Amino acid sequence: MTSDAPIHRPPTDPPIGPVNGPPGDPRAEIAPDVRELAQIPAVEVITRACVMLMSAAAEKLGLAEDGDQYLDLDEARRLIEAYAGLLAAAQADLGVHRQPLREGLKSLQAAFAEASRYPDEPGQAPGARSGF
Numbered sequence: 001m002t003s004d005a006p007i008h009r010p011p012t013d014p015p016i017g018p019v020n021g022p023p024g025d026p027r028a029e030i031a032p033d034v035r036e037l038a039q040i041p042a043v044e045v046i047t048r049a050c051v052m053l054m055s056a057a058a059e060k061l062g063l064a065e066d067g068d069q070y071l072d073l074d075e076a077r078r079l080i081e082a083y084a085g086l087l088a089a090a091q092a093d094l095g096v097h098r099q100p101l102r103e104g105l106k107s108l109q110a111a112f113a114e115a116s117r118y119p120d121e122p123g124q125a126p127g128a129r130s131g132f
Contacts, residue, residue, distance in 0.1 A: 081130070
């Protein structure tokens with residue numbers, strides 16, 4: 001069942017998409033948040049995504065302050081897999097960011113292995129299917 005009711009956004013939300021004109025009008029002014037994102041190079045967007053995945057995985061591995069309450073190896077595995085997949089797909093474009101991101105992945109994989117009660121079969125560790 002779908003609702004035709006408009007989605008309510010609190011007044012503090014910034015406008016999303018074109019403002020001051022109809023959609024599709026090239027003369028429409030773009031909201032500042034959208035314009036800012038458009039100016040960020042792809043390698044920086046990819047690097048930021050990797051850092052977010054890395055940080056989330058570290059928290060799920062219990063590596064953050066008060067980390068034991070967030071320990072969730074299933075979630076950590078998913079995040080490490082996603083991180084490894086993104087890294088594998090983008091490594092040719094990462095330039096100077098490639099090596100530190102690879103080292104971060106290796107650190108997460110080692111922390112995962114240490115936190116696991118049972119070792120993964122060869123080739124089944126998080127990130128292994130992506131070649132890492």
